[in-house]
Amino acid sequence: MELLVVLEQLVQLIRPVGGLSSAASSTLSRLGRAGPQRMTELAQAQRISQPGMTQLVTRMEREGLVRRTTSTSDRRGVLVEATEAGLDLWARMRAERADVLQELIDRLDPRDRTTISAALPVLTQLVESAYDDQPTTSATPR
Amino acid sequence: MELLVVLEQLVQLIRPVGGLSSAASSTLSRLGRAGPQRMTELAQAQRISQPGMTQLVTRMEREGLVRRTTSTSDRRGVLVEATEAGLDLWARMRAERADVLQELIDRLDPRDRTTISAALPVLTQLVESAYDDQPTTSATPR
DNA sequence: TCACGATACATAATGGGATTATGTATCTGC
DNA sequence: GCAGATACATAATCCCATTATGTATCGTGA
Numbered sequence: 077m078e079l080l081v082v083l084e085q086l087v088q089l090i091r092p093v094g095g096l097s098s099a100a101s102s103t104l105s106r107l108g109r110a111g112p113q114r115m116t117e118l119a120q121a122q123r124i125s126q127p128g129m130t131q132l133v134t135r136m137e138r139e140g141l142v143r144r145t146t147s148t149s150d151r152r153g154v155l156v157e158a159t160e161a162g163l164d165l166w167a168r169m170r171a172e173r174a175d176v177l178q179e180l181i182d183r184l185d186p187r188d189r190t191t192i193s194a195a196l197p198v199l200t201q202l203v204e205s206a207y208d209d210q211p212t213t214s215a216t217p218r
Numbered sequence: 219m220e221l222l223v224v225l226e227q228l229v230q231l232i233r234p235v236g237g238l239s240s241a242a243s244s245t246l247s248r249l250g251r252a253g254p255q256r257m258t259e260l261a262q263a264q265r266i267s268q269p270g271m272t273q274l275v276t277r278m279e280r281e282g283l284v285r286r287t288t289s290t291s292d293r294r295g296v297l298v299e300a301t302e303a304g305l306d307l308w309a310r311m312r313a314e315r316a317d318v319l320q321e322l323i324d325r326l327d328p329r330d331r332t333t334i335s336a337a338l339p340v341l342t343q344l345v346e347s348a349y350d351d352q353p354t355t356s357a358t359p360r
Numbered sequence: 361t362c363a364c365g366a367t368a369c370a371t372a373a374t375g376g377g378a379t380t381a382t383g384t385a386t387c388t389g390c
Numbered sequence: 391g392c393a394g395a396t397a398c399a400t401a402a403t404c405c406c407a408t409t410a411t412g413t414a415t416c417g418t419g420a
Contacts, residue, residue, distance in 0.1 A: 079319060079338060081247075083229050084240050085345045088265075090222050097376075098226055105223075115398060123230070128378050130399060135376075152386040152397045173222060180344055188340045195337030196221060198330045202322055203227045239405075257369060270407050272370060277405075294368045294415040 090176055099124065099132055101169065104141060104158060108166045112145065112157035141165060232318055241266065241274055243311065246283060246300060250308045254287065254299035283307060 091098060099122055106121055107113060113121075119129035133156050136142045141162035144154045158166065181189055233240060241264050248263055249255060255263075261271035275298050278284045283304035286296045300308065323331055 080229065080232050080240075080315060081244055082338075082342050082345050083225055083232075086341065087222065087225050087229060089345070089348050090225075098222075099377075102223055102226075116396090124377085125379060126398070127380085127400080131377075134399095147397095150387075150397080154398070177221060180348055183347060184340065184344065188343070191333070191336045191340050192344075194333045195341075196224075198326065198333050199228065199337075200224050201330075202326065202334075203224050203231070205325060206231050206322055241406075258367090266406085267408060268369070269371080269409085273406070276370095289368095292368080292416070296369070 089180070090173055096165070096169065100136055100141075103129075103132060103136070104162055104166045105170075107142060107156065107158040108163055112155040114147070114153050115156060116153075118156060136162070231322070232315055238307070238311065242278055242283070245271075245274065245278070246304055246308045247312075249284060249298065249300040250305055254297040256289070256295050257298060258295075260298060278304070 087098075091101070096104065103118055103122060106118065115129055115133065116126050118133070119126045122129065124132075133142060133144065137144065140159055142156050142158055144156055147153045147155045181192055184192065229240075233243070238246065245260055245264060248260065257271055257275065258268055260275070261268045264271065266274075275284060275286065279286065282301055284298050284300055286298055289295045289297050323334055326334065
């Protein structure tokens, strides 16, 4: 099986937890961790276009997960912040995902488990270095 | 960074190669490897609905990557087969992806490289066992 | 042989999710 | 004050997925 297929299927297994899409999920995470954000900040962090993020925030607002507030420092823009319900979902989602992943790993034999545990930080580093090489303002690899 | 985010970003790095979406890409792979397929077979393999696959095949047909042929054994259905252009793209895509991945891995130090190489088959096994536990006919985890 | 239920696909309607282009309001620097 | 830049929203479009439904064909049992 090709690695890309493996990775995508792994994502498919884990992502449904919490019921949010990828972009919604990590946008909510970002708001939870870093507080209110500008629309373009969120779009850049998620590597999608600004209108794409506008639409996503609108959907998340509709579900009560975030709200738009007025930015006092610059009236051209808004700030997006997570609601209480959003933060609750975020916390639940993270816990559930950890469980799902742990279950998957638990079915490996101990040596494979060690291998995976060692690989995760390396994968993280790999991704980070790959993105560090790309200008943030360039088009999303797509 | 949360594992899911890492995985998704890794997918985002690798997938653009070849310019096909995930479903198109692995559908084309399947046709290349296993020859003409029924629509429902393709849908099941991809874990999407039949109408979803109908639409995808229509789009791929429009791009000249596949064609529908009449199934002689059962006039209710069609067979989907890859065109020459489709097979060419498939071959190119696979080669390019291998290059991208190799580049990413080459920037690791040798010990991390070994770690990743050991982890890939385990990840594969992990995904396969996870899907083996789920009835094929059940809804896609979503 | 015929009728009924199942199968195989296409179509319709809908919504999420992404893009580029464009519009409107605000900001900044000359 | 004005021009260019910025920040977002909106419009149009396409991909991609779903469920529901329609049409044709098949398989089986009476």
